[in-house]
Amino acid sequence: RKLESGDAAEARDNFAGFKLIKVLNENTRNKCIFVHGSFEGSDDDAVVLMEKTPFDKQSISAMLTSTTDLKQVMQNDIYGVYTSSPPPDLNGINTTIIYPATDRHIMKYSAQQIYLINETAEEYQEITLPFIESQPFSLQWVYNILDKKAESDRIIFEDEDTDTGFILLPDMKWDEKLTENLYIIGICHKRGIRSLRDLGREHLPLLNNIAKKGKEAICTKYGVKENQLRVYLHYQPSYYHLHVHFTHVNFDAPGMNIGKAHLLLDVMENIEMQSDYYPKKTFTFTAKEKDPLYLKYKAAGKM
Amino acid sequence: RKLESGDAAEARDNFAGFKLIKVLNENTRNKCIFVHGSFEGSDDDAVVLMEKTPFDKQSISAMLTSTTDLKQVMQNDIYGVYTSSPPPDLNGINTTIIYPATDRHIMKYSAQQIYLINETAEEYQEITLPFIESQPFSLQWVYNILDKKAESDRIIFEDEDTDTGFILLPDMKWDEKLTENLYIIGICHKRGIRSLRDLGREHLPLLNNIAKKGKEAICTKYGVKENQLRVYLHYQPSYYHLHVHFTHVNFDAPGMNIGKAHLLLDVMENIEMQSDYYPKKTFTFTAKEKDPLYLKYKAAGKM
CATH class of the missing domain: 3.30.428.10 (HIT-like)
Structure with a gap:
């Protein structure tokens, strides 16, 4: 069915059924990505805007504990480079789902x-x-x-x-x-x-x-x-x-x-x-x- | 003991034993944070530089699946705002541990x-x-x-x-x-x-x-x-x-x-x-x- 603008969209629990059509744009400095896709069972377009969350001073202590895994990339003298993987609840991503999205939304977020x-x-x-x-x-x-x-x-x-x-x-x-x-x-x-x-x-x-x-x-x-x-x-x-x-x-x-x-x-x-x-x-x-x-x-x- | 500069620091598996002394600086646009702390059992200073990773065009499809949980923040018309929590291995953080760090490192990364x-x-x-x-x-x-x-x-x-x-x-x-x-x-x-x-x-x-x-x-x-x-x-x-x-x-x-x-x-x-x-x-x-x-x-x- 075609969702009408103004209909209250249902809250989603996860990205089940999402089909990627195209990465519209990304910004490696801001850590953003804009994606065009659709959800299973609908012809409507969806635009997903994702931006990594800034670090939170309040919860940085919780992140710097044994629950955050470290994988070493390299070590040179006093400088050690790692990839950290904190628990998901400490490392969320701000996400906006525009659905159903119009062509203007798709254009707005394209490079x-x-x-x-x-x-x-x-x-x-x-x-x-x-x-x-x-x-x-x-x-x-x-x-x-x-x-x-x-x-x-x-x-x-x-x-x-x-x-x-x-x-x-x-x-x-x-x-x-x-x-x-x-x-x-x-x-x-x-x-x-x-x-x-x-x-x-x-x-x-x-x-x-x-x-x-x-x-x-x-x-x-x-x-x-x-x-x-x-x-x-x-x-x-x-x-x-x-x-x-x-x-x-x-x-x-x-x-x-x-x-x-x-x-x-x-x-x-x-x-x-x-x-x-x-x-x-x-x-x-x-x-x-x-x-x-x-x-x-x-x-x-x-x- | 006091670690000498030049000693090869051991690779760490996680942040066990890290004690936060001070958040030196952060950049909410670039999603960086610079932290001063120490590790249990040592008097040496440590500076930890963390920066969220840019999105990876190659792995964005893997992120937009049922394994990424969504928590709704608000919904207005076609715009739904969520916090996404992808699996930790898809959402790493680039991390540099400077250890032992000098006062000059601490000053360099202070806001x-x-x-x-x-x-x-x-x-x-x-x-x-x-x-x-x-x-x-x-x-x-x-x-x-x-x-x-x-x-x-x-x-x-x-x-x-x-x-x-x-x-x-x-x-x-x-x-x-x-x-x-x-x-x-x-x-x-x-x-x-x-x-x-x-x-x-x-x-x-x-x-x-x-x-x-x-x-x-x-x-x-x-x-x-x-x-x-x-x-x-x-x-x-x-x-x-x-x-x-x-x-x-x-x-x-x-x-x-x-x-x-x-x-x-x-x-x-x-x-x-x-x-x-x-x-x-x-x-x-x-x-x-x-x-x-x-x-x-x-x-x-x-x-």
């Missing part, structure tokens, strides 16, 4: 050539905005969160104000175990602010509120200091409902590069200086060769 | 806390600038390059103009073998421009020239496309003579994060909009707890 796009204000109006509006990007999962229909047990903080309010919750990439790789998302309650492009002076109270209360809530709950939090937005964002990223300064999080990330403090300062700074700005961002937006720029003779 | 500094225009004048001027930062090696007294055989391109000219040469981190990790530095001939802070409208011809001729020279020589080059400056820079970084977009180069890197295109646009954008800007950058500049901010009661 591709990367290009830089310089998007002027005019190109945003002529190419990017019509593209955003033509796409069936579903924001339903965001509205589920804002309406407490999903993930409400994960909410870290909420300011319910309809203009300046927001919800904080852990990013899907964070398992909430270590503050050193803290990754929290602040999603504004107000609907219709697609991205940085839409921001002007009228949004300063919202941005200030997210910056101030967001940091306070995180510092209180997780015992970090304000000057240990990076607070930023993405352009292009992965979904067009305004949201802010909070990560621990010790965490080398993905998506903090120039050409993607914009510090909230810089954003506020730029808007204070000139209200239409972002509507007018030329944004540089990276795009993959199969990204629909890249193809639009290419079709328009811009690449 | 320093990182903080974000928000440097206002006033704080630049009061703290940063006096610090820069008081330091014996020698720029002699830069002047040696500009005067062709050193590294002249490494020059990729030169524009000799004293106001808008510059020299391109490979960064020390690049071995010039793969264009995928191309890293080139453009150093301006004009002396006395310490950093981004000093830039104003009068420098636009220089910046435009570096952007245009720099990219042209690199694209011609290395067969890359203009939209595959990231071009940016650092603040704080590692030396206070204006220079520009050119890296390949596929290369996950160090120093491309917000709070460090500033796209040259953004810099030019900001200056065109407001000549004193950079002298007036509040810059956010990271510093380590033992960095002299961080200590100056701390002494001034700013941290």
Whole structure:
């Protein structure tokens, strides 16, 4: 049968019945792999995202005991190289199963050539905005969160104000175990602010509120200091409902590069200086060769 | 007994008898941890370096079977988040045991806390600038390059103009073998421009020239496309003579994060909009707890 999006998928106990179709991409630095496959008895596609877990300071003692086997690879003077095999419960892998997955999911996680796009204000109006509006990007999962229909047990903080309010919750990439790789998302309650492009002076109270209360809530709950939090937005964002990223300064999080990330403090300062700074700005961002937006720029003779 | 360096250490079968003294450092993105400890029955120090292994394309099929347990963390619509626990032999950890380790090993693998500094225009004048001027930062090696007294055989391109000219040469981190990790530095001939802070409208011809001729020279020589080059400056820079970084977009180069890197295109646009954008800007950058500049901010009661 074909599973409908929105159906609650059953929790799986293991990967029984999984058939590998293709390794879409891997990152040997981050220890990630993205796989396209399917489950027995269904025609639906599945995308499996796996990332080795960071070491856990709390449980490292438990790992460095007689239950962790060592296999020597080589020994030179004081340097011994081994492969360790700790018990499975101490060495989990963060795994996301997207099922049923669409072609867009498969494309999103596939390895591709990367290009830089310089998007002027005019190109945003002529190419990017019509593209955003033509796409069936579903924001339903965001509205589920804002309406407490999903993930409400994960909410870290909420300011319910309809203009300046927001919800904080852990990013899907964070398992909430270590503050050193803290990754929290602040999603504004107000609907219709697609991205940085839409921001002007009228949004300063919202941005200030997210910056101030967001940091306070995180510092209180997780015992970090304000000057240990990076607070930023993405352009292009992965979904067009305004949201802010909070990560621990010790965490080398993905998506903090120039050409993607914009510090909230810089954003506020730029808007204070000139209200239409972002509507007018030329944004540089990276795009993959199969990204629909890249193809639009290419079709328009811009690449 | 005290083991002498040079003694062949015995191969260990597991971590029996290991006593944790301190977690020295960890990297949650690379999934590394560095630990200081000792082994029962010895006074010698041990340093253990562990790094999760990258996924192996060859064995991923074996991992995605019924032998890999799944524990559900949450489910929202089509997205299911799990912790997977594969059999230990499919999920090893690369481990180096340095034993006996010296104090220098322990220091080498120890972390320093990182903080974000928000440097206002006033704080630049009061703290940063006096610090820069008081330091014996020698720029002699830069002047040696500009005067062709050193590294002249490494020059990729030169524009000799004293106001808008510059020299391109490979960064020390690049071995010039793969264009995928191309890293080139453009150093301006004009002396006395310490950093981004000093830039104003009068420098636009220089910046435009570096952007245009720099990219042209690199694209011609290395067969890359203009939209595959990231071009940016650092603040704080590692030396206070204006220079520009050119890296390949596929290369996950160090120093491309917000709070460090500033796209040259953004810099030019900001200056065109407001000549004193950079002298007036509040810059956010990271510093380590033992960095002299961080200590100056701390002494001034700013941290």
